[in-house]
Amino acid sequence: MPTIDDFIRPKEWVSDFVTDIGKVLRDWGRDKYLPVRQKIDEDWREHRLVKPLLKEVLVDLGINAAFFPYEVGGTDIPDVCTLVCVLGEEGASIDSGFTVACLCSIWPMLPILLKPHRNMELLNEFGPKYCGDKLYVGCNAMTEPAGGADIENIGRMRGKTIQTTAKLDGDEWVINGHKIWPTNSGETANLYGVVCTTKKGSTDLNDFAFIYVPADAKGVSVGGPYQKAGMAADMNTDVWFDQVRVPKRYRAHGPGEDLKYFREMITYGNLASAAMCLGVMKNVYEIIKKWTTERIVAGKPLKEHSMVAAALSEIAILIEATSAWVHMYARQVDRPDIYGTDPWDEKLALKSRGLAVFASQAVEKVCSTAMDYMGSYGYSREFDLEKHWRDSKMSGLWMGGLGLKHLENARYWYELETL
Amino acid sequence: MALYPSQEWCDAWKNAMNNDPACAETGKNWSFDYPGDFLFEIVPGSGLDKTHYLYADIKGGKCLELKMIDDPRNIQPAFYVVGTYGDFKPVVKGEKDFIEGVVRGIFKLRGDTSKIMRNAKFIRAVSASISSFRSEYLGE
Numbered sequence: 001m002p003t004i005d006d007f008i009r010p011k012e013w014v015s016d017f018v019t020d021i022g023k024v025l026r027d028w029g030r031d032k033y034l035p036v037r038q039k040i041d042e043d044w045r046e047h048r049l050v051k052p053l054l055k056e057v058l059v060d061l062g063i064n065a066a067f068f069p070y071e072v073g074g075t076d077i078p079d080v081c082t083l084v085c086v087l088g089e090e091g092a093s094i095d096s097g098f099t100v101a102c103l104c105s106i107w108p109m110l111p112i113l114l115k116p117h118r119n120m121e122l123l124n125e126f127g128p129k130y131c132g133d134k135l136y137v138g139c140n141a142m143t144e145p146a147g148g149a150d151i152e153n154i155g156r157m158r159g160k161t162i163q164t165t166a167k168l169d170g171d172e173w174v175i176n177g178h179k180i181w182p183t184n185s186g187e188t189a190n191l192y193g194v195v196c197t198t199k200k201g202s203t204d205l206n207d208f209a210f211i212y213v214p215a216d217a218k219g220v221s222v223g224g225p226y227q228k229a230g231m232a233a234d235m236n237t238d239v240w241f242d243q244v245r246v247p248k249r250y251r252a253h254g255p256g257e258d259l260k261y262f263r264e265m266i267t268y269g270n271l272a273s274a275a276m277c278l279g280v281m282k283n284v285y286e287i288i289k290k291w292t293t294e295r296i297v298a299g300k301p302l303k304e305h306s307m308v309a310a311a312l313s314e315i316a317i318l319i320e321a322t323s324a325w326v327h328m329y330a331r332q333v334d335r336p337d338i339y340g341t342d343p344w345d346e347k348l349a350l351k352s353r354g355l356a357v358f359a360s361q362a363v364e365k366v367c368s369t370a371m372d373y374m375g376s377y378g379y380s381r382e383f384d385l386e387k388h389w390r391d392s393k394m395s396g397l398w399m400g401g402l403g404l405k406h407l408e409n410a411r412y413w414y415e416l417e418t419l
Numbered sequence: 420m421a422l423y424p425s426q427e428w429c430d431a432w433k434n435a436m437n438n439d440p441a442c443a444e445t446g447k448n449w450s451f452d453y454p455g456d457f458l459f460e461i462v463p464g465s466g467l468d469k470t471h472y473l474y475a476d477i478k479g480g481k482c483l484e485l486k487m488i489d490d491p492r493n494i495q496p497a498f499y500v501v502g503t504y505g506d507f508k509p510v511v512k513g514e515k516d517f518i519e520g521v522v523r524g525i526f527k528l529r530g531d532t533s534k535i536m537r538n539a540k541f542i543r544a545v546s547a548s549i550s551s552f553r554s555e556y557l558g559e
Binding site: 015016021024028060061062065070073074077079 | 519521528532533536540543
């Protein structure tokens, strides 16, 4: 009898061990998270439930440490992109909002964490905190009130619209600006990775800066959590940086290099986003399979009616296609020695947008189709489908939304020159 | 210098593990409320002519027993690791990383992965101790 584990996942690339790590997260989620999953929506403001659960995953299960070098207390697991995708998928099958919070904790560290461009000075400083016994959470502060998509649209906007400034004053950066929407903002984050410009209005890519700011630095303040349709485990607030001073060494790499590895971070974001959509779809598969098997209509299970079977087929096709695509791209990122493309290459950032679009549309379709055949039951909280339906909509909106994703994908495949 | 694999080599690794402060510190909670023994199956090749089995019983950061065994059928280890001699050699030499080998599927590891994840620092320390003394190798 096929289960979610029968959807394609290339065993040549995803080892049993990595699959098992994913199952550790899945088992933890089914044991610890599912009993409270329906209560998470009410926890959006306080995160009284979410924060201890974050600690269980990031600290107790060793997920934070998995990504850090051995020298700073981590496990140093290779093939990071594949691991991210497996964790994203397994976590999102439980709760995509919670999984975003977990993965976005690591996200801003990628520019200094990934080989071969590790910044060991900063890893020696932040790594032991991430790998310690207490919860330590990161937050990637990119989006600004003037337009999030513009900041991520590096290829065309070239940092021109970034309003958050970083000015060097002796041995310190002085940061001023206002960010909105970052995952793990509010009272959650301990460390921000902040997208800045060293010269407002500049299109010189050397002026793009990625600078780490401890959340308790003087001049950092946050607003209240946004109340959203879903993804309640992912806390989003405004963040202000008012004359915030951090050491000069807190810049990830330096002129040109920051942008290069920011681009790599975008690629990872696209893949993780798609993997999370995949995880949601797999759980929806389980829900709708159970429902259409047990629900008897006109003397036979609902799934035995041809029209329903066709819809169920479409769900399976979308899951299978997304899974194959996710792992194919993850492999490309992890193995530049085979594919000949550096993980920070613009090509990967652009074309992985296509995957992000496909997966976000697939998950919407899958949730909606499943709901069509569950009827009002699917719309009620009891069956968990409506939570996935609300939560997963966000995956098509973040990181520049549908517009930027399509535009960048087309920019790569059609060599657009004006867009 | 002990030949890998041999009982003499097992004794040397046990000694290295038990004198390694990193193993003692990071493994102090290992195997107290769950079994934490390992069975390594070393598949022939690269100078090794037949399958060898190596059993390690580790608890609280200390190696209690490390021995070559002929017949693994009566052993139910918590963790079962399978790899070729050619793949184990670079790990023993300290040239390759054991966890990387497991993650990449070069070594097959059966057992409770959550224990490995939760105690990754200890597993690292144990695998580092394997190359902390000089060894001789078949086929070289």
